[in-house]
Amino acid sequence: MNSVTEGMKNVLSRLPISSSTDKPDPVYCTNCGTERKQILKEIPLIGERWVVCACSCRIQELKRQEEEQKRVKKQKRIERMMKLSSTNRELRTMTFENYMQREGGEKAYEEVQDAVKGFEERENLGLMIFGETGNGKTHLTAAGANLLIDQGYSVIFLTEKDLFSRLRETKRFSNHESFTDIMKACLDADLLIWDDFLSSQKFSPEEKDWVFQIVNGRERANRPIWMTSNLSPKEFEDPRTAYRLDEKGRTWWRLIVNMNCMYNRATNYRAVMAMERMKEMNHPQNGKENEHDSNELST
Numbered sequence: 629m630n631s632v633t634e635g636m637k638n639v640l641s642r643l644p645i646s647s648s649t650d651k652p653d654p655v656y657c658t659n660c661g662t663e664r665k666q667i668l669k670e671i672p673l674i675g676e677r678w679v680v681c682a683c684s685c686r687i688q689e690l691k692r693q694e695e696e697q698k699r700v701k702k703q704k705r706i707e708r709m710m711k712l713s714s715t716n717r718e719l720r721t722m723t724f725e726n727y728m729q730r731e732g733g734e735k736a737y738e739e740v741q742d743a744v745k746g747f748e749e750r751e752n753l754g755l756m757i758f759g760e761t762g763n764g765k766t767h768l769t770a771a772g773a774n775l776l777i778d779q780g781y782s783v784i785f786l787t788e789k790d791l792f793s794r795l796r797e798t799k800r801f802s803n804h805e806s807f808t809d810i811m812k813a814c815l816d817a818d819l820l821i822w823d824d825f826l827s828s829q830k831f832s833p834e835e836k837d838w839v840f841q842i843v844n845g846r847e848r849a850n851r852p853i854w855m856t857s858n859l860s861p862k863e864f865e866d867p868r869t870a871y872r873l874d875e876k877g878r879t880w881w882r883l884i885v886n887m888n889c890m891y892n893r894a895t896n897y898r899a900v901m902a903m904e905r906m907k908e909m910n911h912p913q914n915g916k917e918n919e920h921d922s923n924e925l926s927t
């Protein structure tokens with residue numbers, strides 16, 4: 629036997645291959661215990677041999693690892709982009725734990741909860757919460773986003789203003805972010821949250837095109853968009869709203885057909901907080917008296 633065949637034999641002895649053509653003893657998976665399939669195969673220079681196949685549990689595990697690596701890579705890329713978002717830190721503090729259920733906000737609350745729980749099943753079905761300023765639209769969607777991020781989904785949270793200004797900025801020579809980077813991230817993220825939709829007074833032709841590209845691209849990729857908006861119910865139903873993005877209403881209808889739209893009737897929470905603070909400042913003796921009492925008791 630020449631040295632090549634010898635060497636080959638040496639290598640084969642370390643592989644899950646039989647030493648003869650006789651049907652070998654069963655081999656069991658060390659992980660799940662099931663018997664591993666063995667097939668008779670033609671090995672170059674050696675002839676037919678029994679080969680032990682990889683167990684399906686091992687193949688699944690490798691596939692899972694590969695998926696996980698891809699997901700981590702994608703999330704890293706999106707995180708790199710999101711670092712530039714100024715409001716990111718505040719958004720991470722908005723959770724369901726520090727969100728109070730308030731009258732008029734029930735439907736929006738349930739919709740976001742459902743969208744988180746059924747994220748996979750809903751596929752590209754997104755949501756839109758519209759209503760008065762300060763009534764918790766951003767807080768609610770950010771709370772949902774945070775749960776999804778914790779589950780490993782890639783989420784991009786952008787206000788309309790921020791998105792447009794960043795896309796516009798890419799035209800400046802010194803800007804590091806490229807237009808395609810931002811666009812790609814907006815299309816690739818498992819979830820895109822578009823905060824303050826239609827907050828622009830007027831859309832430039834370029835901005836209209838960007839909105840269409842994102843809305844159309846995500847629809848094609850079967851991925852959802854969540855939106856918040858200050859539209860009133862009247863404005864929401866006004867046909868003119870649909871034509872703000874293009875003269876045929878293409879973008880608007882593409883969006884709306886893929887969304888559950890909820891009117892958040894809750895009042896302005898910022899105003900409630902401001903009124904409470906004012907009351908406290910104008911009647912400071914209430915708080916002070918109690919403090920004094922407790923001090924006396926403790927000494």
Ligand SMILES: Nc1ncnc2c1ncn2[C@@H]1O[C@H](COP(=O)(O)OP(=O)(O)OP(=O)(O)O)[C@@H](O)[C@H]1O
Nearest residue numbers: 726727728730760761762763764765766767897898
């Ligand atoms: N139900 C709530 N429970 C706790 N905090 C709330 C609630 N609603 C609103 N807030 C707080 O009030 C502030 C305003 O809420 P948020 O930014 O979500 O309002 P918004 O509806 O997005 O307003 P805008 O339309 O102006 O963007 C935030 O600090 C938010 O955390």
Ligand SMILES: [Mg+2]
Nearest residue numbers: 765766823856
């Ligand atoms: Mg908001």
Ligand SMILES: [Zn+2]
Nearest residue numbers: 657660683685
């Ligand atoms: Zn196995």
